[in-house]
Every structure is written in structure tokens, then in C-alpha cells.
Amino acid sequence: MFFVDTIEVAGLGNRSYLAGGALTAVAVDPPRDIDRVIAAAARRGVRISQVAETHVHNDYVTGGLELARVTGADYLVPAGARVSFARVPVRDGDRTEIDAAGGLALRALATPGHTPHHTSYVLEEDGAAVAVFTGGALLIGTVGRPDLVEPRLTAHLARAQHASAHRLAAELPDETAVLPTHGFGSFCSSSRVAAGDGGDTTIGKEKANNEALTRDVDTFVADLLAGLDDVPAYYAHMGPANSAGPEPLDLTPPTVADADEIAARLAAGEWVVDLRNRVAFAEGHVAGSFNFEAEGQLATYLAWLIPWGRPLTLLAESAGQLFTAQRELARVGIDRPAAAATGDPSSWVRAGEAPVSFPRATFADLADRRRDGQVVVLDVRRDSERAGGFVEGSLHIPVHALHRRLAEVPGGQVWVHCAGGMRAAIAASLLDAAGRDVVAVDDAFDAAEKAGLTVRTVSAVGGGGPCR
Incomplete structure (x- = not known):
């Protein structure tokens, strides 16, 4: 009998896997915090004999090289991947024995598209x-995006992605379980809606539902390319780090910062990030600090916004929250916070100073305020979300671009919203730190029209202008 254990990396929308038999197992696309994979193997009582990468990842720092070193496992990497470390190069059709007693083996299938060298393992x-x-290569209902390697290759890789999906569907039985790495909220997916569904799937289910398997190649490629959204900025650093071979993970606690040091780091232009939930942050925080909730997509959005390499100080309500955040950030290459503090804002501000705050509101509150007079409404969702409907008269700057475009926000009180509240809180903290009068709309966008606000779509006004 064989087993497959799933290791969720929810903050990044990814999954890793441990699969094997009675004695040995393979780890597929492991996260950087390899202790989770080692613990999974220990629970099964198996030795990790192989570590396999489907491709050089562009959205996270792999733990594969370190896991292979620690366990003594063979490190299987597609032969076409350009890397700077010793590995077992894997080519199409190669078969690797996983558990001889159980008759388990991995067979490599070349499935280019997400990257030129992408390889699936049967x-x-x-x-x-x-x-x-x-x-x-094949996600739930969709595929991985083909635009993360080189813009000039995108159209070619999109066609390769279609061919790879059809190869998997043609060569594998319908009952074969499909176990993707990306596609559970990951920006590596070409379709954020379809990819976020989660759950289990098979080749047979994907034949019936996957856009790559239900559309002809020209239609598929046209739709795929038209639907690609912005790429998180930190992706540019992940591929090179993985190709060079990541350093071992260091999760020792950061240096403790007192109020004077926090103030000094802010004065020096460093980033001070408050990890508490958005309600607590709005009620009181250190002036100049930014709010990225530890319970949200911390790694994705913080890594996307922060200037790469900028010193980072973390403020957390507890040591546990700090450690979890440090682990999550390390997965995307933000390895060592410059400093950290735990507790609450009263201990993070200097003597004689007080925490600052800003109000939170709903779309109903915004509708009432608009009846009283003009305010600036700032929509910080992505282009694709904006296309589905937007508050008439609102300004659109996606949250990941806001820190570079603050000067574009008109004067006056700014009411900022997203789809649910998390990104609005990030944006509100950026505006607040810049000295703006801001209100964070902490509400689901579905409530906008119900509140009496006029919601239009891009198609209704033509040309896609409001999405810019």
C-alpha cells in the first residue's frame, strides 16, 4: 500500500507532498521550512529517499536542496533547469524507484508550459x-501561468501548457489522482477564480472541467493571455534564489527592539510592520507603521510591496504570532527581520507619545458620507476584480502599486476599499503613514450596491479605462 500526505502552505496557495510506502518516501516540491516535511515522514515512520522538484519555482524559496542534504536523499530536478548545485537531472521517461517492497516508482513526464523545463511525476x-x-502543469480547473519566465516566451509557453495538459489527459487513466503544487489561491495560477476552489481531483474530472482540456488551443491561449493579472514583484527574486541554491533556513528570534529603536528605524526609512489584526491596528498603532495581518496573505502582500532588501521590523501581539510570521516570510526569501517587538502599541511608542488611529466603516457608511458631500473613494483591488464592478467615481490603484503612487491620490478624506477588508487595511496604513486622512472600508464588496452606491462594470463604460 502507498500513501500520499499533503503539506499545505496556505499563505502562498501551494501544496507540497510526501508519498511513499512502508519504508521510504519522496517529497515533492517541499517548502523552505523543511521541518514540516521531516515531521510528516517521522509520523509515517519512513525515510525520505528522494526529493523531487517539478520546476524551478518562481513564487517561493524551495526547501528541496536543504531537505536532500539533511536526509541524504537524491535530489531530482528537471535536466533542463539551469541550477548551480549538484542534483540528479531528470528527463522525460526517467523512472525512479521509491519503495521497492511496495512496487512504488516515479515516472517523469515532460510537461513544459509553466516553465520551459517543467516536469510532472507519475x-x-x-x-x-x-x-x-x-x-x-495541470491545476484544478486551470493551469499554471506561462508568463513568469520571459515575456517573449509567454505565447509559446501558453501553447505548450495546452499540449502538456492534453498529454497528461491522454496518457493517464481517468482515475489517476491529480496533485498540483499551485492553484489554491496562488498567483502562479492562470485563473484565480478556478484555482481557488481547492479539493481533490482526477484526470477524468479535469477532462470534463479544465479550461485547457475543454477548449481548442487557439481559444485557450487567447483567453489565457487575456486573463493574466499582475505578477507579484518578489517573484523576480525567487527563481534566481532557487537556481543558485537557497541558504539553510534560520528561524532564531530577531533582536528585540524597544520604543526608541522602533522610532529610529522609522526615521531611517525602514519598514515597521504591525502584524495584529486590522481592527486592533485601526484602533491604535505606532505612527508610520504599516499593517499586514499575520492571519492574511502576509508573505504574498508584504513581499510584493516592500522594497526588496529593505530592513524590516515586525511588531506582534505575541511571540507565537511573531514566530509564525517569521516562518511564513522566510518562505519567500525575507529571512532575517532586523528587529522585532511583542506586546501592544503602548509599549512600542516613546514616553510622552501616544498611538495613532483611523476609523473603519462599511459601504453603507460610505453611501451616507457621499450624500453629505464629495470624498475620495480609492479601490485597491486588482484589475480583474475591478472589471467585474466598481463604485462609480472611484479611483483605482491596486494595493501592490499604491506605495509608489501615493501622490496620485487627490487631497481630502480618502475612503479605501478592496473586496473584503484586508487589502483596504494595508492601503489605509500606507495612507495613514503618509499623513493622509483615511477611512478603511472593512466590508465585502457585494455590500456596495446594496448600500445604494452605483456600481458599474468596465464593459458598461467601454475601453477598460476604470481599470487603469
Whole structure:
């Protein structure tokens, strides 16, 4: 009998896997915090004999090299990947024994598209396919995006992605479990809606539902390219880090910062990030600090916005919250916070100073305020979300671009919203730190029209102008 354990990396919208038999196992696309994979192997009582990468990842720092070093496992990496470390180069059709007693083996299938060298791995039991680790080749209902390697290759890779999906569907039985790495909220997915569904799937289900398998190649490529959204800025640093070979993870506690040091770091232009929930932050925080909730997509949005390499100080309500955030940030290469503090704002401000605050509101409050007079309404959602509907008269600057475009926000009180409140809180903290009068709309966008606000779509006004 074989097993497959899923290791969720929810903050990044990814999954890693541990698969094996009675004695040995393979780890597929492991996260940087390899202790989770080692713990999973210990619970199963197996030795990790192989570590396999489907591709050189562009959205997180892999733990594969370090896991192979620590466990003594063979490190399987697609032969076409350009890397600077010793590994076992894997080519199409290569078969690797995982558990001899259980008849388990991995068979490599070249599935280019997400990257030129992308490789899927078929898990076989006594020669029969039982599962396939598809990385970014075949996701739930969609595929991985083809635009993360080189812009000039995007259209070519989109066609390769269609061909790879069809190869998997043609060569594997319908009951084969499909186990993707991306596609559970990851920006590596080409479709944020379809990819966020989660759950389990098979080759047969994907034949019926996957956009790559239900559309002809020209329609698929046209729709895929038209639907691509912005790429998180930190992705530019992930591929090079993984190609060079990441350093071992260091999760020792950062230096403790007192109120004077926090003030000094702010004065020096460093980033001070408050990890508490957005309600607590709005009620009181250190002036100049930014709010990225530890419970939200911390790594994605903080890594996307922060100037790469800028010193970072973390403020957390507890040591546990700080440690969890440090672990999550390390997955995307933000390794060592310059300093940190725990507690609450009363201990983070200097003697004689007080925390600052800003109000939170709903779309109903915004509708009432608009009836009283003009205010600036700032929409910080992505272009694709904006296209589905926006508050008439609102300004659109996606949250990941706001820190570079603050000067574009007109004077006056700014009411900032997103789809649910988390990104609005980030944006409100950026505006507040810049000295603006801001109100954070902490509400679901579905409530906007119900509150009496006029909601229009891009198609209704033509040309896509409001999305810019």
C-alpha cells in the first residue's frame, strides 16, 4: 500500500507532498521550512529517499536542496533547469524507484508550459499510475501561468501548457489522482477564480472541467493571455534564489527592539510592520507603521510591496504570532527581520507619545458620507476584480502599486476599499503613514450596491479605462 500526505502552505496557495510506502518516501516540491516535511515522514515512520522538484519555482524559496542534504536523499530536478548545485537531472521517461517492497516508482513526464523545463511525476504502483504530481502543469480547473519566465516566451509557453495538459489527459487513466503544487489561491495560477476552489481531483474530472482540456488551443491561449493579472514583484527574486541554491533556513528570534529603536528605524526609512489584526491596528498603532495581518496573505502582500532588501521590523501581539510570521516570510526569501517587538502599541511608542488611529466603516457608511458631500473613494483591488464592478467615481490603484503612487491620490478624506477588508487595511496604513486622512472600508464588496452606491462594470463604460 502507498500513501500520499499533503503539506499545505496556505499563505502562498501551494501544496507540497510526501508519498511513499512502508519504508521510504519522496517529497515533492517541499517548502523552505523543511521541518514540516521531516515531521510528516517521522509520523509515517519512513525515510525520505528522494526529493523531487517539478520546476524551478518562481513564487517561493524551495526547501528541496536543504531537505536532500539533511536526509541524504537524491535530489531530482528537471535536466533542463539551469541550477548551480549538484542534483540528479531528470528527463522525460526517467523512472525512479521509491519503495521497492511496495512496487512504488516515479515516472517523469515532460510537461513544459509553466516553465520551459517543467516536469510532472507519475506515481506508479506495480507499474500502474495511481497519482500524478503536476506542479504548475495541470491545476484544478486551470493551469499554471506561462508568463513568469520571459515575456517573449509567454505565447509559446501558453501553447505548450495546452499540449502538456492534453498529454497528461491522454496518457493517464481517468482515475489517476491529480496533485498540483499551485492553484489554491496562488498567483502562479492562470485563473484565480478556478484555482481557488481547492479539493481533490482526477484526470477524468479535469477532462470534463479544465479550461485547457475543454477548449481548442487557439481559444485557450487567447483567453489565457487575456486573463493574466499582475505578477507579484518578489517573484523576480525567487527563481534566481532557487537556481543558485537557497541558504539553510534560520528561524532564531530577531533582536528585540524597544520604543526608541522602533522610532529610529522609522526615521531611517525602514519598514515597521504591525502584524495584529486590522481592527486592533485601526484602533491604535505606532505612527508610520504599516499593517499586514499575520492571519492574511502576509508573505504574498508584504513581499510584493516592500522594497526588496529593505530592513524590516515586525511588531506582534505575541511571540507565537511573531514566530509564525517569521516562518511564513522566510518562505519567500525575507529571512532575517532586523528587529522585532511583542506586546501592544503602548509599549512600542516613546514616553510622552501616544498611538495613532483611523476609523473603519462599511459601504453603507460610505453611501451616507457621499450624500453629505464629495470624498475620495480609492479601490485597491486588482484589475480583474475591478472589471467585474466598481463604485462609480472611484479611483483605482491596486494595493501592490499604491506605495509608489501615493501622490496620485487627490487631497481630502480618502475612503479605501478592496473586496473584503484586508487589502483596504494595508492601503489605509500606507495612507495613514503618509499623513493622509483615511477611512478603511472593512466590508465585502457585494455590500456596495446594496448600500445604494452605483456600481458599474468596465464593459458598461467601454475601453477598460476604470481599470487603469
